[in-house]
Amino acid sequence: MVSSGMKRYRQRTDDQARLIGDAATTPLNTAELFGRSAPVRLEVGFGHGRFLSQMAEVHPEVDFIGVEQQDLRVTKTAHQSNKRGAQNVRLYWDDAHRFVRERLSPGSLERAYVLFSDPWPKPRHRRRRLMNRSFLLDMAWALQPGGRLIIASDTHNYALQALTNCSTLPGMWRNCYQPQGYRINIPTRFPTVFEQHKKAEGCSICYLMLERTKHEPLPRAAYPGLNGGSPLRRGDHARGNAT
Numbered sequence: 001m002v003s004s005g006m007k008r009y010r011q012r013t014d015d016q017a018r019l020i021g022d023a024a025t026t027p028l029n030t031a032e033l034f035g036r037s038a039p040v041r042l043e044v045g046f047g048h049g050r051f052l053s054q055m056a057e058v059h060p061e062v063d064f065i066g067v068e069q070q071d072l073r074v075t076k077t078a079h080q081s082n083k084r085g086a087q088n089v090r091l092y093w094d095d096a097h098r099f100v101r102e103r104l105s106p107g108s109l110e111r112a113y114v115l116f117s118d119p120w121p122k123p124r125h126r127r128r129r130l131m132n133r134s135f136l137l138d139m140a141w142a143l144q145p146g147g148r149l150i151i152a153s154d155t156h157n158y159a160l161q162a163l164t165n166c167s168t169l170p171g172m173w174r175n176c177y178q179p180q181g182y183r184i185n186i187p188t189r190f191p192t193v194f195e196q197h198k199k200a201e202g203c204s205i206c207y208l209m210l211e212r213t214k215h216e217p218l219p220r221a222a223y224p225g226l227n228g229g230s231p232l233r234r235g236d237h238a239r240g241n242a243t
């Protein structure tokens with residue numbers, strides 16, 4: 001069911017399309033993509049794109065890549081970025097894990113954000129969670145040494161599961177939030193749409209900050225794809241499944 005507000009994003013304008021990347025499966029050349037050599041940050045599952053477009057607006061010296069599985073949200077975020085005059089953004093309609101694995105060259109990212117990744121709370125659905133060991137290993141390949149992975153979730157057991165999965169990748173991540181390993185309800189400069197809703201409901205939010213060490217990454221692990229089955233390709237997601 002597509003809300004009436006989202007229906008307008010079924011058609012893309014040329015200005016929106018300029019910020020939306022191709023569906024290739026080859027690694028991106030970010031210098032070619034942005035026409036310059038600048039630090040690159042990634043947001044995974046950017047939803048309605050408020051955080052991504054705000055960050056791009058206030059950090060014109062950084063290039064931002066976003067990947068999101070709902071195409072209307074991709075178009076909406078292109079619209080938001082244009083409204084803010086942020087042209088240092090490229091958006092991809094794709095599965096985040098495949099994108100990180102196939103399209104990001106080793107060491108190409110300065111920072112990555114995974115903010116309120118779908119928590120799949122039912123025990124029988126937990127294997128669908130994105131931040132499994134294989135994803136975190138691919139993320140370790142994509143980040144440069146000293147690069148940071150920022151995670152936020154209102155589902156604390158999911159955030160802690162991501163930490164446990166990182167601990168199975170020895171030497172690759174340094175936890176910046178010692179001694180607890182996480183922080184609860186820290187102020188954020190640009191809260192995401194989801195974060196704002198959850199805070200308004202009185203939920204507490206768990207934040208992680210992990211730094212990529214200088215260690216060589218381990219060999220890549222098997223790619224489970226979405227839902228633990230064969231990987232979905234772009235376009236497999238139901239079109240217009242935006243809420």
Ligand SMILES: C[S@@+](CC[C@H](N)C(=O)[O-])C[C@H]1O[C@@H](n2cnc3c(N)ncnc32)[C@H](O)[C@@H]1O
Pocket residue numbers: 044045046047048067068069070073094095096097115116117118130192193194195226
């Ligand atoms: C709970 S929403 C949070 C959106 C946004 N980060 C926020 O905090 O407002 C999760 C988002 O991640 C996207 N998503 C979930 N799994 C994904 C995947 N495997 N690849 C790309 N995007 C994904 C969903 O479509 C949704 O927009």
